[in-house]
Amino acid sequence: MDVCTGEVTLHFNLDSTRFPFCVDFGDGTIGVVTDPVVTHQFPGPGCYNVCYCYEAIPGDTIMCCEQVCIPECCVDPSFDLVQREISESCLNPEYCIENVQCQDTMTSHTWIFSDSTVFFGAIPPCHIFSNFVDTFGQVCVTHIVTCCDSTASYTACLPHNPGAYLGLPDQETRFSDTLPFTNDIVLNFIQQNMNAGYPLLIDGILIADLDASFGVGTWNMGHESVVRIEGDMENNRFFSLVGTLLQDAAEIGYLNCCPWRGLESQGLTRIHMNGAIIKDAQIALHYVPPYTQSSFPWLTLRNSQFLFNHYGIKSVNQYVGFKFFDGNTFTGTIEGEPGCIRDAVNAIDFRNVNSPFTLNFDVRGGSWNTISGYEQAFRIENAAGLRLRGFQIHSLENFFPVGGVPNNAFGDAGIGIDYRYLKSGRSTLDIDRVSFKDFEFIEQFGARSLGVRMNLTQGSHTLSAKASNPLNSITTELIAGAYDVSVDWKADLRAIIHDNLLSTSGGDYGFGLAGRFVSSDNTIDFARNQLAIASNPSASNFFSGGVVLLSESENVQDFRILDNHIVVNQTDGAGIAIHKALLSIVRRDTIVGGSSTVPGILLTQGGQGLFDCNDIRDKNNGFEVYASEENRYAANYLRANDHDMFLSGDLKGANGSLIQWNTFFGSDLESFLYQPGTITGKQHHAKYNQWNAQFGVELRHLSGNGPDILQCQFWRPGNAQQGSPNFPEADPEELFKSAPIGTPVDTVPPLFCTSAYDGIVELQDPGSNPWQAWQVIVEDTGYWSGLTDAEADFMRQEIF
Incomplete structure (x- = not known):
């Protein structure tokens, strides 16, 4: 049937012997039909009774009638345009077509939307x-x-927020795509509309597959939208934002858009940002697969702001080169600030970076970078190294996860630099021009309040924290701990920490440097630092103090604590504490002021160290020593302590400890207090100590009389009177013995308290008097009684 011409094809299902016969078409025409298929043109729309007669059997005629209807054309284009309450897009409502007329098959429908979309079909x-x-x-x-020849149209409109709209949820839109609305590519659409009088609103996955530069303007991003900068394995994709703002559309009232995913870099890219702002993203800049190995992406980031993102920059497996990195601000979240991000994780997070190159964040003379409002400023794991210059890190704390983004594990919040190496290899952490300030410490929430934490399980590693501007370019303030170092048995560390200004307060512990070492032969060079250590008044923790170094076993450790100024103002800990380490060197440190309830220097086990030229004042114990053997304590100045030296256990070992050239001034109680059973080894030398401003008994051994006393005995000048500086009152009196007649006084070498002696670890240093050493052997009856007559004669001949 052709409704436009009225032509209808009729089919007569009769035996051929019945033909021909007459047909009344019901439109005033009668025709003779000679064939089963007949075409007839009716005059117009309407219903017609088509009748015909034939003899079924001779003499018996039958009439058959059937109605043929030709419909009229439907040209009613009306419909209803309805906005749905729920849309897949947080930016854009979804509109539906209802109550469509003329849904018959003879009418063609064309739908033209004002975004240039065209649809052919009934609905x-x-x-x-x-x-x-x-x-x-x-x-x-x-x-x-x-x-037919009739056409009609109808247009329906509904309110819609003005703006330039780009993309659809979960769908890809490429810079190179041509838009029907403009007949131009997407890249030009963005550049033309990002700084117009209406907002640019972007949904879905926007792929930068062309090199592109953008200036001042704003991109408002939909929920789960992302800008993917798509490089390849050979050529760097260039992407530049200069003064450009990318933010969640919630910032302009689209409240259901929180958050967007952020920028993604894929393959080889060259990203340049200057004065850019990236806000409200899950990850402001994320390096995603596929990764590159032989070459790597580059990032220039200057004077830009990453605000209220879960992560600032994150990469797993991908190394990134930084051409410039200065003047930037990373702010995770701030209580009371507008926006939808109420959680923050890490500002800069690099893990398993398979590259021999160091991650180099250096301001190169530009303005410092600022990081705040995150759980961690830097999380670096299994990278060849991190070089950091020009960062002010403050206001880190624990956050509770929201929005499906996992936070750090318990105990990993409130950390400036969390540096981990969990596999074999080498790495270096190198920092300067860095400050750490005001980190939250809430133990039950896992906020640790640490400036730098190093956790090394394998490999050889270096920590360099040498302040180029002494006591100014590396600082901590209002945090619990400055450096927290843990070295497992398959790892080793060489740390150099010089000229830092370290202040702590507010935690259940407080320390400038705390280290735990399972392996041996680690180097800690901690020199010329100024420490002011404090914690909560009720805090009690072994790792509290200025410098606290713990060797899990009695191993050689190259600990050098030199020329530091340490104030400890807490109830527990020590100015310097060393546990089980051998061959430590602690010289020229000043430990004054602060709390009187902590010892100046605490030594437990280990030994063979040098503790010289230190100034320790106003402590309960200047030195507090437990079973630490064969140490030298020389040329120290101890003043106004309860006890200058509190000694316990076997401090002698095989060769004895040396206590020489020290000045003890005005102790409140006994200057030396030996616990029962304590032995130091005989102090039979003329490197006399001085006790000034004496008050009664200055040396007391709680063993009373006995062999322990002789193993702690000092020589005194033969003409010295009791109460003189070299011969204080002692209990028992046998703690002092007159030196052999003619023994010359062995004075302090002129350079002894300079760095010239810092590397001398022998107890008998070059300043020793050989004659005096032989004299000690001659008078040691215990030594001679253990020899045969022949051995004794031989040794006497060797001596004389």
Whole structure:
């Protein structure tokens, strides 16, 4: 049937012997039919009774009639345009077409949407207007119907927020795509509309597959939208933002858009940002697969702001080169600030970076970078190294996870630099021009409040924290601990920490440097630092103090604690504490002021160390020593302590400890207090100590009389009177013995308290008097009684 011409094809299902016969077509025409298929043109729309007669059997005629209806054309284009309450897009409503007329097959339908989308069919699917500019505040749909020679159209419009709309949820849009609305590519659409009088609103996955530069303007991003900078394995994709703001559309009232995913770098890219702002993203800049190995992406980041993102920069497996990195601000979250991000994890996070190159964040003379409002400023794991210059890190704390982004594990919040190496290899952490300030310490929430934490399980590693501007370019303030170092048995560390200004307060512990060492032969060079250590008044923790170094076993450790000024103002800990380490060197340290309840220097086990030229004042114990053997204590100045030396256990070992050239001034109680059973080894030398401003008994051994006393005995000048500086009152009196007649006084070498002696670890240093040493052997009856007569004669001949 052709409704436009009225031509109808009729089929007569009769035996051929019945033909011909007459047919009344019901339109005033009668025709003779000679064939089963007949075409007839009716005059117009309407219903017609088509009748015909034939003899079924001779003499018996039958009439058959059938109605043929030709419909009229439907040219009613009306419909209803309805906005749905729920849309896949947080930026853009979804519109549906309802109550469509003329849904018959003879009418053709064309639907034209105001974003240049065209649909052919009776009823189009619900539609989100996108890839267009709405400057009038409305969207429209035009319905065109055509039937025969008749055409009619109808347009319906509804309110719509003005803006330039790009992309659809979960769908890819490429810079190189051509938009029907403008007949131009997406890249130009963005550049033309990012700084117009209406907002640019971006949904879905926007892929930068062309080199592109953007200036001042704003991109408002939809929920889960992402800008993916797509490089390849050979050529760097260039992407530049200069003064450009990328933010969640919630910032302009689209409240359901929180958060967007952020920028993603894929393959080889060259990203340049200067004065850019990235806000409200899950990860502001994320390096994602596929990764590159032989070459790597580059990032220039200057004077830009990463605000209220879960992560600032994150990469797993991908090394990134930094051409410039200065003047930037990373702010995770701030209580009371507008926006949808109420959680923050790490500002800069690099893990398993498979590259021999060091991650180099250096301001190169530009303005410092600032990081705040995160759980961690830097999380670096299994990287060849981190070089850090020009960062002010403050206000780190624990956050509770929201929005499906996992936070750090318990105990990993409130950390400036969390540096971990968990596999074999080498790495270096090198910092300067860095400050750490005001980190939250809440133990039950896992906020640790640490400046630098190093956790090394394998490999050989270096920590360099040498302040180029002494006591100014590396500082801590209002945090619990400055450096927290843990070295497992398959790892070793060489640390150099010089000229730092370290202040702590507010935690259940407080320390400038705390280290735990399972392996041996680690080097800690801690020199010329100034420490002011404090914690909560009720705090009690072994790792509290200025410098606290713990060797898990009695191993050789190259600990050198030199020329530091330490004030400890807490109830527990020590100015310097060393546990089980051998061959430590602690010289020229000043431990004064602060709390009187902590010892100046605490030594437990280990030994063979040098503790010289230190100034320790106003402590309960200047030196507090437990079973630490064969140490030298020389040329120290101890003043106004309860006890200058509190000694316990076997301090002698095989060769004895040496206590020489020290000055003890005005102790409140006994200057020396030996616990029962304590032995130091005989102090039979003329490197006399001095006790000034004496008050009664200055040396007391709680063993009373006995062999322990002789193993702690000092020589005194033969003409010295009791109460003189070299011969204080002692209990028992046998703690002093007159030196052999003619023994010359062995004075302090002129350079002894300079760095010239810092590397001398022998107890008998070059300043020793050989004659005096032989004299000690001659008078040691215990030594001679253990020899045969022949051995004794031989040794006497060797001596004389």
